[in-house]
Amino acid sequence: MLQLSRWLIISVLLLLSTLVLSFAVNASSSGWQQAKHIRAELLSEYGTVTPGQQFAILLHFQPDPGWHTYWQNPGDSGLPTSINWQLPQGVQAGAIQWPTPQAFVIPPLVNYGFAGQTLLLTDVTIPTDYPADSLTIKADVDWLVCEEICIPADASFELTLAVASNSELGVSQQPLFNQARSSLPVKTGITGDYAISGGAFSAELMEPLPQPPVAFFVAGTELVDHAAAQQLVPQASGLLLQQAINTYFSNAPQQVEVVLVDAEGKGYSVSLQHRSQPAEPDSSTEILVTGGTLKQSSLWLILVMAAGGGLILNLMPCVFPVLSLKALSIAGNSQQRRQQRRDAIFYSAGVVLSFLALAGLLIALRAAGNAIGWGFQLQSPLLVGLLAYLLLALGLSLSGLVQFGLGLMNAGGELTAKSGGKGSFFTGVLAVVVASPCTAPFMGTALGYAVTQSPQVALLVFAALGLGMALPFLLLAYIPALARLLPKPGAWMETLKQLLAWPLYLSAVWLVWVFGRQTGIDAVALLLVGMVALAAALWLWGRVQLGAGWFNRLAMLVLMLLALVTLWQVASQPVSDGNIDQQSERQHWQSWSPEKLAELQQQGKPVLVNMTADWCITCLVNERVALNTERSKAALKDYNVSYLKGDWTRRDGDITAYLQQYQRDGVPLYVLYWPGQPPQVLPQILTPDTLRQTFESLSQQ
Template identity: 80%
Template sequence: MSLLLRWQAWLTTLLLILLALSAQASSTGWQQAKHIRAELISEFQTVTPGQTFSILLHFEPDPGWHTYWQNPGDSGLPTTINWKLPAGVNVGHIQWPTPQAFVIPPLVNYGFAGQTLLLTELTLPADYAQNTLTIDADVDWLVCEEICIPADASFSLTLAVAEQGKLATQQPLFARARASLPLPLDSSGAEFALSGGAFSAAIPYGLPLAPVAFFVAGTELVDHAASQQIVLQDGNLLLQQALNTYFTAAPAAVEVVLVDASGQGYSVSFRQQQQTEQGSSTEILVTGGTLNSNRLWLILLMAAGGGLILNLMPCVFPVLSLKALSIAANSQHRDQQRRDALFYTAGVVLSFVALAGLLIALRAAGNAIGWGFQLQSPLLVGLLAYLLLALGLSLSGLVQFGLGLMNAGSGLASQSGGKGSFFTGVLAVIVASPCTAPFMGTALGYAVTQSPQVALLVFAALGLGMALPFLLLAYIPALARLLPKPGAWMDTLKQLLAWPLYLSAVWLLWVFGRQAGIDAMALLLVGMVALAAALWLWGRVQLGAGWGNRLAALLMLLLALGLAWQVTAVATSADQQSKASATAQHWQSWSPAKLTELRQQGQPVLVNMTADWCITCLVNERVALNTERSKAALSEYNVSYLKGDWTRRDSDITAYLQQYQRDGVPLYVLYWPGQPPKLLPQILTPDTLRQTFDSLSQ
């Protein structure tokens, strides 16, 4: 009997020792799964009632394998922990480290490679009366390389409860875990909005960093593969990224992790913008690189100012010369002059509104287009070249179209000039689309992010600004008296004004050749000859020639139109021509992947978004980008120069423009290492590049 009692005492002692040892353990030990192992670790091996302490989920995946962040990106699943704790024990959320991006084209995922440390805080109630604390956790994760393997494990950890806590031995691991967390920043004034198909977040810039990337924690909110834009100006920081295809609704608040060049993360909580009294949020816009909240009246004023300046653009002037001729002819007929000005204004405003309506409708149907979209079609460019050639031949006296604006002298007062003025307004808008005047880019970018009613109002303001000079001439007598009196000189002037139209037709022919290739341009030239023959024959008909000339004119016109249609079938890819020529230039062809690659290498990058039909773009390139001085500056500062060609439709370039709240070209963006992207002015000077490089390098 005594032997039995001794055995029972020995077994009891052994069980107590094992229980004590288990209560002192601060780790569950490793559990092995395919391509990864995991353990659960406590910061304390002895805890006290009322104490808050951390539990660490420790992953070590095989080389090349990774787990996922709370927002896994385009694919993947975040790690989840299902805690099973005694009553009264509170547990917080996982404290996620700063993630990294994993690019597996066309997907972009967010997660962690190598050792991964996920902290969670537990709090014991102050009246906790047990001698031990048992922590059970069921963990699910996904580990991926080129393939993904889901796994799960159950962990159990028992800690002793005493009056005084005792730290575990793995403190360096916990210090490393806390160092990997993004630092929280003051989120006062941090707001986000969704407009124009993009997530835009703004925060007053008082940050101890120059962010180079950011991660949005909200799932299905941003397009993870889209380019990120970080713009700093006037004490504000703007983050932008295109919306996710599967976006449905915006959260009230979203966490964003900013990352600097060293890889340190900073966490900011952005609140959704408050609604205004009218029920729509105040838009976050970039105006010349400045972050501002703009009211509609300011946008309308900017649109009108852009339209006014548009009259000075070289692509518009040849057509406006026709209107100037008409006003000079009517300088002694105030009522006629005012009527013509009103008809011209109606033509301009209605044309802008019609273009806006078409642009909005096409975008609603899923087309990625912007301002000047009609000149991205070789067929429309060819037809517009035909039109300008026909107008020039009419001014040269080859044929008369019967429009009031085509007649000069005293007989014009008795003509029906309203149609001519309206037509001049329509034509002015068509040829104005290759140009983007100062203030105009921001107004257009704002318009296409708003409701159709607001967008149409902005475009109408743009048209009103463009027509304003002619309205002022017609309705202010002091200005009208500055115009010369009609006379014989007007017939000579009319013929002289034909030559700017011929030059405009040559420019459109060049644009067409850049879009469609030399063979297609040759066919279009034949079509222009056929059109000239048709107009010559029609001029003979106006002088009394027989029906044979009428039939021949019709056949030649049909031939010209048929050739314009046929050239689209033999068009060659402008993109291939651009890439082929880029090898001999000081620039490279832009692509999202190329821009990302250069920025990841820490390379300064200048992006030029341009188009062959954009006169402003071509002038800037001649004056400021292709000069020996600018080339030397690019070489001196080792700046990579990327050019995006929007001559023909390119959805990637359209999306890039929208990220900067622009709806047309030109757009110039400079990416400098350690600095947010900087928007350059739309009108460049010969010293713009060097002065900008000098200021950023200091």
């Protein structure tokens, strides 16, 4: 009996010690509390703590599959989790340390939060003079858990920890705390600032991140439009971030946290200071293109690209007809090397100075607040009509109808048609004026770089464009081996002269078409009346040159005045709202607008944006070859891609701002938005298979 009693006493003591030990092990956990579609517990990293110690507390959420809680900035809807601590005197709790969030797209809303297990860390600090031998931590927690519906909930948690001279780590809880810390965005220490300007949040980081980011989350609420497209433009010294501001934006906080996420989902935290001016991109802009990226980190590379673009401009259909004037001059002087060189220098001077003049005008207008870009002069119907008149007049001159003298065309036709330095110079001027609608390969990148730089650098880039365009004539004049390839003058030149009139007539037709897209079919009819009057005036001028009397002179002046007045009146008319010939094309594209693009992105659809203009020859060729074909229409349909077209034929501030987002100052610009991928800028020259190949590649990622 005595032995049995001893056995019972030992068993009871063992049981009690086991219970005590079990309590000690589990004292670092409050235990689970169940709510609808989620359960939660509060954990301490240490079971025993010491005075003066700082340790971590963890709020552990486990929602049902498909349900989520919210980040500190919940986005368009939702509420962040909040913790109200009740702590003994002197004990302090820090702010919640938020993990890297994810986006939840519920069109038309975008929210930020956490799906699956969520671990929210908070640091608790015990004062060095804490007197008690235990520490009781209480927390009242409020949260919102959502799927298609949202359910608010709250719970109260309590932890009691022993206080001793030595702390003891809760070993069983350590994996959760390690996981919580690994989910936090990395504190990079990178500095930066941001501004609100032009309806956009614009931030500039001073250093590059370890990995290129693909998205960012702004912690400040009601600061950005969460559903708007994000722009992340790498810089030589960091990164440029842009996103439209929130509809409910009222004021900018002095400091805001931004979390950037790379392709692997790793987050990086950056603290930004508010400033009054928006960030400007720098010389290292990285342009994302199909198949890779292009970094503009060196000025010399940009100058080479600019010169290459200027060289290719000579082959563009909007420039080549004008160069026929210069070709005649070179052919006529093929045996007079000194005169060839002089003409080449004057022609080059006309080209380069015209580029510099356009650059100066562009810089001046931008400084005055005008949003314009390359080719802006052909956004004026009046100038388009004048150029059509001029090319018609030059064509008639080449056809032998009239020889320009010292009359009203002295500032235009004679200056380009006559031989000598003056004619060469103004041929260069005219070539640049009509070249502006063409954005040759490499030229768009160079122009986009130029307009983001100082005026001195911008002028240097435009000068390189001019030198590239003038280079063929300089080479012909200064390299005898090339000059000897030119044929000797002869009777063939008169035939060639008349043949070269026809490209000028075709260029005039193209300008009339551009004019019609800007003003409407009625205005085109009146412009054609003016061109007929101009042709009649030039015919009478030719008769005057052959000795006709005063009546021909008077009739010529009346017809010339009629042509100019007609053009002035037509160009002053309001813009036509639409063109009937466009309706059949609208079956596979929609008109671009910032709102339409944002709406389609909110719906999670892939979107192709085409920024074009009727005066852009490259744009029109791409549409005929690669965008309006049955093959491309089928690709758009197969991959459910929405196709938006922005028309920059007449000045449009929204389109200009959009172009500048991608460091472009001219068209064409093709941008593809694919869900889950950063925007991709497609090549300026498209092939028939560009769209399908690009869609197929992205759909497999």
